[in-house]
Amino acid sequence: MDLLADRVLELGPKPAADSPYRNFKLTRDEDGIAWLLFDRADTSANTLSADLLEELDAIVTALESQRPTGLVVRSAKKSGFIAGADVNEFRGVTDPGAVETQIGRAHAVIDRLEALRVPSVAVIHGFCLGGGLEVALACQMRIAIDDARFGFPEVMLGLHPGLGGTVRFTELVNPMQAMTLMLTGKTIDARRAKSLGLVDAVTQERHVRNAVKDAVFGELKDHFRPEFLNRLDEIILFNRLGRSEMKRIVDIQLRHLQSLLADRKITLEVDDMAKTWLGNTGYDPVYGARPLKRVIQRQLQNPLASMLLSGKIKDGDTVKVTVLDGQIAVNGAKLAQAA
Numbered sequence: 001m002d003l004l005a006d007r008v009l010e011l012g013p014k015p016a017a018d019s020p021y022r023n024f025k026l027t028r029d030e031d032g033i034a035w036l037l038f039d040r041a042d043t044s045a046n047t048l049s050a051d052l053l054e055e056l057d058a059i060v061t062a063l064e065s066q067r068p069t070g071l072v073v074r075s076a077k078k079s080g081f082i083a084g085a086d087v088n089e090f091r092g093v094t095d096p097g098a099v100e101t102q103i104g105r106a107h108a109v110i111d112r113l114e115a116l117r118v119p120s121v122a123v124i125h126g127f128c129l130g131g132g133l134e135v136a137l138a139c140q141m142r143i144a145i146d147d148a149r150f151g152f153p154e155v156m157l158g159l160h161p162g163l164g165g166t167v168r169f170t171e172l173v174n175p176m177q178a179m180t181l182m183l184t185g186k187t188i189d190a191r192r193a194k195s196l197g198l199v200d201a202v203t204q205e206r207h208v209r210n211a212v213k214d215a216v217f218g219e220l221k222d223h224f225r226p227e228f229l230n231r232l233d234e235i236i237l238f239n240r241l242g243r244s245e246m247k248r249i250v251d252i253q254l255r256h257l258q259s260l261l262a263d264r265k266i267t268l269e270v271d272d273m274a275k276t277w278l279g280n281t282g283y284d285p286v287y288g289a290r291p292l293k294r295v296i297q298r299q300l301q302n303p304l305a306s307m308l309l310s311g312k313i314k315d316g317d318t319v320k321v322t323v324l325d326g327q328i329a330v331n332g333a334k335l336a337q338a339a
Contacts, residue, residue, distance in 0.1 A: 009125070010208035011037055011076055023052045024059060025076060032069035033216055034118075038135075039076035046075050048131040049086040050102065057109045063116055070216030071120040073113075073139055080126020082135055084154065103162045106131075110163045114138040121215045123208055124148045124199070129187070134161055137168040141215045142199040143208070144190035150198060151187030171297050173197050174260055175305040183309075246279035246292070253296050261304075266313065270321040277323045299328050303335045 012035030015025035025037040036059065038046045046052075063071065075081045085106075093099055113120075113135070122136040125145035133150055136142050144150075152161050160166065161182060170178045173196050181188065193199045203211045254275070258268045270278075278299070282292030300321065307313045307330070320331055327334045 008205065009074075009076070009078065010123075010205060011035065011074070012072060012209075021055050021059065023049075023055050026059060026062075028068060031213065031216075033072060033212065034063060034066070034068035034070070035072045035074070036063075037074060037076040038082060044077065045079045046077050046082040046132070047084060047086040048082065048106065048135075050089060050105075052086075053106050053109050057112065060109065060112045060116065063118070068118055070212075071116060071118050071139075072123055072212050073120065073135065074123040075125070078126075080132075081122075081124045081128040081148070082132025083127055084130030084132055087157075107163045110134055110138045114164075114168075119216045121212060123212065124150075125205070127187075130154045130161070131163060134163040134165040134168070137165055137172065142193075143211050143215060144193060144199040144202045145205055145208070146190050146202055148190040148193070148199075148202075149187045150190075150193050151185065152182050153185045153187065155183060155185040167294070167297065167302075169198075170302060170305070171293070175301055176260075176308065179305055179309060246283050247275060249292060250275045250279045250282070250296075253293060257296065257301055257304075260301075261319075264308070264315045266315065267318040268321065269318060273323040274321045274328060277326075277328065299335070304330070 011025075012033075013027040013029050015027050015037070019025055023038070023040045025035075025039055027035045027037075029035065038052075040046045040049065040052055089102075090099060119141070120139040121141040121143055122139040123143050123145070124136055125148055128136055128148055128150050130152055133152060136150075152165065154160070161169070166182065169182065172178075177196055180186075188196070188198075190199065190202045194202050200215070201211060254268065254270055261268055278292070278296060281299070282295035304313065304319065313319060322329050324332075324334050329335065
């Protein structure tokens, strides 16, 4: 018996027959929530092709102006969410510049999806791999059906996540665990993804509609991590901060980083010059402290994770962070040299 053939997916309202999109279905339910269904034409599985991403870019533009109550992103294919990029499009390509341009365009589309100012939730069944996982990471929430599997298997082909997933994944999951998955190509099931913090909830197909409403309208607050609630609050309620408040916020973010290192008995010592540098670099006059977390992630947390993996930092070490020649430095060496 073909179990996939018997699967009944909750896909929101029935789409109109005259959809303007070839690879998507876009509807809106009675609560004003938009349902965006990946349904690549003439295939049994979704992959990220150039024409699909071009359509997605147009849909994001429409959603920016329509401002639905929320956004559900899921697959209309019974086989799974998205199986990754369409690697066939790169066969026979000899110009690295052309590949870089195509990846850059795809990266920009996923960034625009992430930047939508509505609560967004990816509902994931089956395989969610490579570029598909990057699409899911661009959503603010992820709800997994209990048969879902996640991973970045492209590393087995000598590739790495190229659409922002390296940053988004390590922001969401402990960087050591995230990098292990990205460097090995292993896949994990829904329950493991939930324990790592990659997904916010695991449910069964029959409960998807209610799970989506709970996620969008905030009724699952007790089940979602504070990091997610902070992201949602940034969209709904945002008060500008001044530079004078940045040092305290830097301290809060660094305490979080120290907690990630505590399991390895590593002590983090960040001096005032480094804190000032992080605060100034992470401050925006319009968005206040919102860029700070990503600055600390890129300028300090990710390099430290690389140094741990390479053995340059070992369990029990003390890591001293300062500023040298206008750059963050660790144990006396600028990170460009230290990492």
